[in-house]
Amino acid sequence: MKKFLAGALALVFSAYVPGGTATAADDNYPSRQITLLAGFPAGSGADVYARFFAKKLEEQLKQTVIVDNKPGGLGSLSVVALKNAKPDGYTMLIGSADQFTAAPYVFNAPPYDPLKDFDYVAPVFSQAFMMLVNAKSPYQKISDLTKAMKEKGAKGSYATSNFPSVILAEMYKANTGVPDTLQVRYKTSADSLNDFASGAIDYMVGDPVFGLARSRDGTLRVLAVSTAKRISSVPDIPTFAEEGVPNVDVRIWWVLAAPKGTPKDILDKMHKVMTQVTTSEEARKFVGTNGGEPMTLDSPKATLDYATMDTKRWEEWAKIGKIEKQ
Numbered sequence: 001m002k003k004f005l006a007g008a009l010a011l012v013f014s015a016y017v018p019g020g021t022a023t024a025a026d027d028n029y030p031s032r033q034i035t036l037l038a039g040f041p042a043g044s045g046a047d048v049y050a051r052f053f054a055k056k057l058e059e060q061l062k063q064t065v066i067v068d069n070k071p072g073g074l075g076s077l078s079v080v081a082l083k084n085a086k087p088d089g090y091t092m093l094i095g096s097a098d099q100f101t102a103a104p105y106v107f108n109a110p111p112y113d114p115l116k117d118f119d120y121v122a123p124v125f126s127q128a129f130m131m132l133v134n135a136k137s138p139y140q141k142i143s144d145l146t147k148a149m150k151e152k153g154a155k156g157s158y159a160t161s162n163f164p165s166v167i168l169a170e171m172y173k174a175n176t177g178v179p180d181t182l183q184v185r186y187k188t189s190a191d192s193l194n195d196f197a198s199g200a201i202d203y204m205v206g207d208p209v210f211g212l213a214r215s216r217d218g219t220l221r222v223l224a225v226s227t228a229k230r231i232s233s234v235p236d237i238p239t240f241a242e243e244g245v246p247n248v249d250v251r252i253w254w255v256l257a258a259p260k261g262t263p264k265d266i267l268d269k270m271h272k273v274m275t276q277v278t279t280s281e282e283a284r285k286f287v288g289t290n291g292g293e294p295m296t297l298d299s300p301k302a303t304l305d306y307a308t309m310d311t312k313r314w315e316e317w318a319k320i321g322k323i324e325k326q
Contacts, residue, residue, distance in 0.1 A: 029089055029265075029269065030063040030089065032064075033064040033066060033090070034061070034064070034066075034090050034091075034092065035066055035067075035090065035091045036053075036065060036066070036067050036093065037067075037081055037082055037093040037095075038068065038093070038094065038095055039072075039076070039077065039079065039099050040069070040071050041071045041188070042069050044071075044188055045189070045210050046095060046096065047069060048290075049094075049124075049125075049209070049254065052283075053094055053283075054066065054094070056280070056283060060276060061273060074099075074106070074162070074163070075096065076103065078093060078095065079100060079103075079112055080111050080112060081093075082258070082259055083112050083117045083118065084259075086259065087260060087261035088263075088266075089258065089263065089266035089270070092121065092257060092258045092270070094124065094254065094257075095255070096127075096253075096254055096255075097123075097252065097253050097255040098163065098164065098252055100112075100307065101307055101310040101311040101313075101314050102163055102317075104311065104314075104315075105317075105318035106163060106323055107326055108325045114307065114311055115308055116260070117259075117260050118257045118258065118259065119258045119262045119267055119304075120255055120256075120300060120304045121270045121271050121274060121303065122256050122270065122300065123254065123255055123256075123278075123295040123303055123306065124253070124254035124274065124278055125253070125254050125278060125283075125293060125295050126251050126253045126254075126293050127207065127251065127253070127292040127293075128225045128226045128227040128231055128251050128291065128292075129168050129205055129206065129208070129250055129252075130207070130211040130222050130224065130237070131145075131168075131203060131222070131240070132203065132204045132206050132220045132221065133202070133220065133221050133223060134196050134197070134199070134201075134219075134221070135215075135218050135219055135221045137202075137221070139203075139221070139223065141223060141243060142172075142224055142240070143243065146176045146178055148202070149178045149181055149202065149203075150178060150179065152181070152202070153179050154179065154180065154182065155182075156178075156179075156181035156182065156202050157181055157182040157183075157201050158181055158182070158184070158202060158204060158205070159185075159186055159192040159201045159205075159206075160184075160185055160186070161185070161186045161187065161191070161192070163318075163321065164250055165206060165207075166183070166205075166323065167250060167323075168205045168226050168248070169205045169321075170320055171240075171248050172245060175246055176244075181202070189206045189210040189211075193214075196219075196220065203223075205226075208225075208292065209290045211291065212234065212290060222237050223238075223243065224237065224243050224245070225239055226249070227239060227250075227251050228248075230242075232288070232293060233287070233291060233292070233293065234288075234291055250317075253295055253306075253310070255303065255307070258270075264300075268300065271299060275296050278296060279294055279296060
């Protein structure tokens, strides 16, 4: 894992090119194609979201909006590409905000400053994580899983595929007294399915796009969501607190961001359009189907303020998750 991250970060730094300077806003913006950078592979849950919202923005703006996938470095390659893009409104990034806000706490030498190198346009939605087990397992509740993991001890195992899942797994262990079971790290949640099927993995913390899809096809069972309150779109799934695991409230949010120096009138226009998209009935239904909830803030400035809060929250979460800087 460390070799992978080291290689990815080497690419980040070798690819560095100083960003352009701000230019006057396009009077007819957008007058040409807009590119939305995405930090994860085509076909991933994140990519599904990115392409949905790109299509909705395209409909609102009456201009082509394409998704450019730049996976690698836990999403950091795409963020560096955004930092180095011309701040003219034609290159933006849509993705999980922790690609920005977690950087100071997961990298020894972060390739960007989350609060100085970008203009935050608008939030998109918020998203919980889920505790998952094999649908054929005997675990119907978290209490069943906890009892089994205490009996298995170090022979127990669980899967993670990103930092939020690592943090939630540590919260679960700390608040239940489950011993240090074996963490198996995967590049994507889907990569764990064979090990689940073979019984090599006992449980997993995953994103709701993956978790709900696998729940619906009968592969996995969802035991709980990571938010303090139940998610309105999937109200039948209990929270960790309801299942006897206190002090768990892990929710990430997606954001539309631009290179620093993007003209204010472009930021304001894209904030207005993005808000219209995220509050549409079609978007509410799509996000809800995948276990998320629409999220809005009043302005790009309010979005920056929220990112500032999120950066501080990641400092605490990194400690809880025992995350070693790479």
